[in-house]
Amino acid sequence: MLKTLFTSGGGGVVILGAAVLLTVAIYGAMRLVALSLRYPPLGARVRLRADPIPPEWAAIVERNVVLARRLPPADRERLLRLVQVFLDEEPMEGCNGLELTEEIRVTIAAQASLLLLKLRYPRYPRLKRILVYPGTFVPHRLEAPAPTGAIYQAPVPELGEAWGSGTVVLSWPSSLSGGRNRSDAHNVVLHEFAHELDQENGVADGVPILEPPSSYRVWGYVMGQHFTRHRQLVEQAAEKLDPYGATNRAEFFAVVTEAFFEQPHELLREAPEVYEELRKFYNQDPAGG
Numbered sequence: 557m558l559k560t561l562f563t564s565g566g567g568g569v570v571i572l573g574a575a576v577l578l579t580v581a582i583y584g585a586m587r588l589v590a591l592s593l594r595y596p597p598l599g600a601r602v603r604l605r606a607d608p609i610p611p612e613w614a615a616i617v618e619r620n621v622v623l624a625r626r627l628p629p630a631d632r633e634r635l636l637r638l639v640q641v642f643l644d645e646e647p648m649e650g651c652n653g654l655e656l657t658e659e660i661r662v663t664i665a666a667q668a669s670l671l672l673l674k675l676r677y678p679r680y681p682r683l684k685r686i687l688v689y690p691g692t693f694v695p696h697r698l699e700a701p702a703p704t705g706a707i708y709q710a711p712v713p714e715l716g717e718a719w720g721s722g723t724v725v726l727s728w729p730s731s732l733s734g735g736r737n738r739s740d741a742h743n744v745v746l747h748e749f750a751h752e753l754d755q756e757n758g759v760a761d762g763v764p765i766l767e768p769p770s771s772y773r774v775w776g777y778v779m780g781q782h783f784t785r786h787r788q789l790v791e792q793a794a795e796k797l798d799p800y801g802a803t804n805r806a807e808f809f810a811v812v813t814e815a816f817f818e819q820p821h822e823l824l825r826e827a828p829e830v831y832e833e834l835r836k837f838y839n840q841d842p843a844g845g
């Protein structure tokens with residue numbers, strides 16, 4: 557077909573054909589670049605720095621991120637290296653007059669990096685910024701009525717949020733108390749950054765990017781079954797997990813992530829299949845180590 561196009565139509569057709577080919581090639585290249593940004597090559601690695609880590613960081617993590625205390629020394633070192641990458645790459649802003657200190661930055665970065673600790677690509681590629689408030693905040697997006705006329709609930713103060721656009725919003729007091737209490741299964745930083753992992757493929761559906769691709773079948777079955785069971789138990793007021801997980805599958809994933817890290821033995825006992833899926837995904841075994 558191309559040969560006919562080039563030879564039978566004269567110079568104008570040849571130029572037109574070349575222009576079409578060039579356009580297709582440019583579009584294809586742009587798509588490839590976009591896809592590679594969203595899905596880095598499987599072999600991609602994050603380059604960790606080798607320069608000295610500020611000595612106060614280990615003390616901040618020790619004091620404020622108690623989940624890190626269970627980590628062996630090599631993993632603690634890796635966590636601090638991931639904190640370096642995180643703080644290099646992810647803009648963090650203080651809001652409502654909050655001045656970001658090293659303690660705030662490291663405490664939030666270390667909790668967010670805990671989820672990444674054993675991932676093959678330990679990074680949040682869609683994250684654009686983190687907004688930190690000096691207390692609870694009212695989400696601005698709820699303040700204006702929708703142009704479609706949809707009815708919104710009245711804005712309520714929140715501890716944290718993860719927008720699909722790549723913004724994570726956190727209350728500093730809640731981030732700190734969540735980090736210091738290791739066993740209540742409430743950790744707003746783990747919760748919101750679990751949403752970030754979930755949204756890495758562009759959809760907040762409780763299904764992060766899994767490897768190998770065959771994992772999706774088991775994940776879908778196990779999480780679907782347990783989400784249904786969770787909703788039933790919440791209705792009966794008999795659920796031990798945070799009932800907020802019954803909101804939808806994305807919240808269920810965030811809630812079981814909190815439980816996986818903060819109450820791993822309980823989760824393993826109550827829902828061993830869910831624990832196993834999370835163990836494979838995060839490549840960590842907090843109940844075993």
Ligand SMILES: [Zn+2]
Nearest residue numbers: 747751807810
């Ligand atoms: Zn949530």
